[in-house]
Amino acid sequence: MKILVPVKRVLDYNIKARVKADGSGVELAGLKMSLNPFDEIALEAAIRLKEAGQATEVAALSCGDAMVQEGLRTALALGADRALWVSSTEELQPLSVAKLLHAVVLREIPGLVICGKQAIDDDANQTGQMLAALLNWGQATNAAEIQVGEGRVDVVRETDGGTETLRLILPAVITTDLRLNEPRYATLPNIMKARKKPIEILTPEELGVMVEPRLKTLRVQEPPQRPAGVKVDSVATLLARLKNEAKVI
Amino acid sequence: MENRILLVAELGPDGHLKSSIRSLLTAAKSLKGDIDVLVWGGDTTSAVVEAQHLPGIRQVLNGSGPALADGLAEMLCALVRPLARQYTHILTAATAIGKNWMPRLAALEDVAMVSDIVGVESPDTFIRPIYAGSIWATVCCPELLKLMTVRTTAFPGLEGEGMDPVTVENLPCPAALLQSTRIAVHAHAQEGRPSLENARVVVSGGRGLGSAQHYEALLGPLADELNAALGASRAAVDLGYASNDVQVGQTGKVVAPDLYIAIGISGAIQHLAGMQTSRVIVAINKDPDAPIFAVADYGLVGDLNILVPELTAALRK
Numbered sequence: 377m378k379i380l381v382p383v384k385r386v387l388d389y390n391i392k393a394r395v396k397a398d399g400s401g402v403e404l405a406g407l408k409m410s411l412n413p414f415d416e417i418a419l420e421a422a423i424r425l426k427e428a429g430q431a432t433e434v435a436a437l438s439c440g441d442a443m444v445q446e447g448l449r450t451a452l453a454l455g456a457d458r459a460l461w462v463s464s465t466e467e468l469q470p471l472s473v474a475k476l477l478h479a480v481v482l483r484e485i486p487g488l489v490i491c492g493k494q495a496i497d498d499d500a501n502q503t504g505q506m507l508a509a510l511l512n513w514g515q516a517t518n519a520a521e522i523q524v525g526e527g528r529v530d531v532v533r534e535t536d537g538g539t540e541t542l543r544l545i546l547p548a549v550i551t552t553d554l555r556l557n558e559p560r561y562a563t564l565p566n567i568m569k570a571r572k573k574p575i576e577i578l579t580p581e582e583l584g585v586m587v588e589p590r591l592k593t594l595r596v597q598e599p600p601q602r603p604a605g606v607k608v609d610s611v612a613t614l615l616a617r618l619k620n621e622a623k624v625i
Numbered sequence: 626m627e628n629r630i631l632l633v634a635e636l637g638p639d640g641h642l643k644s645s646i647r648s649l650l651t652a653a654k655s656l657k658g659d660i661d662v663l664v665w666g667g668d669t670t671s672a673v674v675e676a677q678h679l680p681g682i683r684q685v686l687n688g689s690g691p692a693l694a695d696g697l698a699e700m701l702c703a704l705v706r707p708l709a710r711q712y713t714h715i716l717t718a719a720t721a722i723g724k725n726w727m728p729r730l731a732a733l734e735d736v737a738m739v740s741d742i743v744g745v746e747s748p749d750t751f752i753r754p755i756y757a758g759s760i761w762a763t764v765c766c767p768e769l770l771k772l773m774t775v776r777t778t779a780f781p782g783l784e785g786e787g788m789d790p791v792t793v794e795n796l797p798c799p800a801a802l803l804q805s806t807r808i809a810v811h812a813h814a815q816e817g818r819p820s821l822e823n824a825r826v827v828v829s830g831g832r833g834l835g836s837a838q839h840y841e842a843l844l845g846p847l848a849d850e851l852n853a854a855l856g857a858s859r860a861a862v863d864l865g866y867a868s869n870d871v872q873v874g875q876t877g878k879v880v881a882p883d884l885y886i887a888i889g890i891s892g893a894i895q896h897l898a899g900m901q902t903s904r905v906i907v908a909i910n911k912d913p914d915a916p917i918f919a920v921a922d923y924g925l926v927g928d929l930n931i932l933v934p935e936l937t938a939a940l941r942k
């Protein structure tokens with residue numbers, strides 16, 4: 377079974393995002409970019425399934441401009457067998473990415489697609505579900521555990537009330553939550569080797585997918601800030617202020 | 626053209642309508658149009674009656690049957706899709722369930738969807754947080770069918786009752802699918818405390834608690850004194866101090882109680898994303914430079930092992 381793992385390169389989670397001076401977008405120039413943490417978890421899950429003999433190949437895929445190749449190199453260094461780049465300079469929104477993935481799935485015929493549950497830049501949490509819809513495959517989002525069986529996969533997923541286990545008929549789409557695994561680090565020799573591996577290039581035109589953005593971002597801004605608070609010197613003062621000033625207890 | 630709005634409600638484990646529907650009503654009011662409410666589940670008997678009395682709605686749609694009991698995305702799409710194009714807007718809460726099915730419906734209908742809105746500027750322009758809430762984007766959605774999940778903490782619940790109960794239309798329950806089935810549920814017992822989503826006070830613990838035993842022994846009595854729900858940082862959940870469903874943050878739950886007490890939590894941006902619109906924030910942390918103090922109305926610097934029992938004891942008096 378082949379596993380396809382879509383990956384996105386995003387502003388590193390340790391860096392505070394700021395609005396560009398002219399308010400037209402988010403400042404990314406010169407800032408550290410990394411693989412979306414949820415995609416690293418997805419990749420790790422796929423690699424572990426291959427190591428356990430339950431998958432034969434892990435293909436990583438990324439959509440976007442030439443910079444996304446960096447993310448694919450990281451994926452190769454971590455253990456992906458192949459890297460596919462859908463080259464586009466368009467702003468790619470979740471529906472477009474899902475359509476590109478759909479077209480690639482029809483060519484590659486993976487038994488499983490494992491995606492991150494959300495990308496930490498747009499926080500949309502849509503692409504995996506949209507892909508499952510286009511393929512008419514079953515979906516299990518927020519995965520905390522994956523057990524592949526004969527022709528099926530059992531997924532423990534995190535819900536608002538605890539967890540639940542879904543049994544999906546393969547092929548299927550899974551999206552990963554934080555506690556599925558702890559991704560490994562790429563070793564230096566693997567990073568060096570990954571530099572030399574080929575990246576297969578595709579285009580939206582070749583895949584027959586229209587990727588024009590549908591949603592229009594009119595502006596971005598900092599959210600309203602909280603007024604500065606105070607430090608209090610004792611539990612007694614804290615309680616007095618919560619009672620008399622804030623009136624919350 | 627008059628807008629036609631569908632709000633898809635959620636039921637609690639007790640079969641009652643969740644209060645999030647009232648936040649959806651508030652969001653829908655600014656969309657200006659007729660509002661229908663869809664109630665779905667394995668048994669919707671009480672929820673349908675509750676929905677019939679919601680203020681300002683036109684009618685209730687009822688999707689009830691065994692195939693809907695598990696809330697699978699595939700089934701919810703099968704229920705909602707046949708009606709979807711009768712509406713200009715479909716809204717549901719940005720819960721684990723809403724985030725699961727709505728993007729699936731969006732792709733089936735070939736429309737771009739807007740996630741997690743915190744504001745409505747006009748019937749086609751919405752505000753949504755990006756980058757863990759450190760930035761807000763104003764987004765125009767030109768689709769004829771606008772699909773949105775709503776961050777309910779950003780919309781105060783619409784109060785009141787309708788004069789007369791509105792009519793109910795029963796929908797056919799879709800046939801079960803083989804593609805996916807739910808084979809087990811592991812519900813996390815709340816131990817008599819209010820739920821995180823509805824609590825007026827939330828007591829939240831982080832890595833600073835040091836162990837699961839400390840988390841419960843220190844935070845439990847404080848929560849009980851305040852009739853509060855317990856919450857946690859990701860670190861506390863990862864370390865097994867608390868259950869995954871009480872994680873607050875970018876990738877957990879978003880809460881906005883009257884009082885949020887962060888104990889032994891550093892205040893990473895991913896945590897702030899889930900609590901920074903709380904009315905009053907208190908932080909207890911031994912590190913005076915912890916970022917949590919930047920959003921706290923009241924900060925107490927010191928060892929939580931001493932301060933928390935002291936606070937609980939003082940409240941008891």
Ligand SMILES: Cc1cc2nc3c(=O)[nH]c(=O)nc-3n(C[C@H](O)[C@H](O)[C@H](O)COP(=O)(O)OP(=O)(O)OC[C@H]3O[C@@H](n4cnc5c(N)ncnc54)[C@H](O)[C@@H]3O)c2cc1C
Pocket residue numbers: 389413414496830831832833834857858859860861872873874875876877878888889890891892893894895896899909910911912915927928929930
């Ligand atoms: C993709 C992604 C998503 C994430 N999503 C979330 C999310 O949804 N929610 C979330 O919370 N985090 C999330 N995180 C993790 C986040 O970045 C932080 O790592 C996490 O919030 C830290 O938890 P913490 O504050 O409990 O631990 P720490 O950062 O380790 O802080 C512990 C704090 O306890 C204090 N302390 C220690 N001992 C004591 C004592 N005896 N008395 C008083 N204070 C003490 C310390 O001074 C410190 O400030 C996410 C991260 C990533 C990468």
